[in-house]
Amino acid sequence: MRKYKNIISTIGRNKLSRCTDAEGRTFNREELINSWKESYHERVSRNEDEVGLRLPQFGALSAIRAHWATSNSPATIVLPTGTGKSETMYATIISERIASSLIIVPSNLLREQIFEGARHFGILP
Template sequence: MAPNDKLYETNLIYKSWIEHPLKVITPSVANQNLGFRKPQRAAIYTSLAHLISSPEKPATIVMPTGTGKTDTIIAIIIVAHFEKTLIIVPSDALRRQTAGKL
């Protein structure tokens, strides 16, 4: 999860992830209910723990319907500073939705 210096110098989006880290916050009245719900935070933190302890091993994240998987995927990509990511989805409609959010 250490930043890639070469990518940092050449890619403005990647550079923004390093200079303006995503905050994984809990929704509250104080922040206008912005933030990540409990299943999303759990998946983000668990993924980061796995990346730190066993980065060479693949992992699977399982989340129920309606828990915000797409936003969770995007958050993990940004927080972990992934240089490349392949997202596979089962339908064209879901592909369009995911691409639109990205």
């Protein structure tokens, strides 16, 4: 799996145009999104020792997919504190290969946390 260190955005549109990995190789938007297909392997962890989505995260991701299978209207997913809402968001973006997303958060601190997590896609690897 490639590690993407620097994300370069086009300033006027704020859309990802290319990405540079740790070795300095540059990839365009399509190559980056296509790499998610190869790099993302969905696993569900049954205990804390396993790597993968926790059951509430997998349930939320399944609910999102079920909703999108029948509708394109907005929906709300509610998860309790500490269940991994951010990682669920990242998993949705990667597994569904969503090219652009708008994430709205209520505070600057949370905005910074979400940005840092999205830069590295949380704990998904």
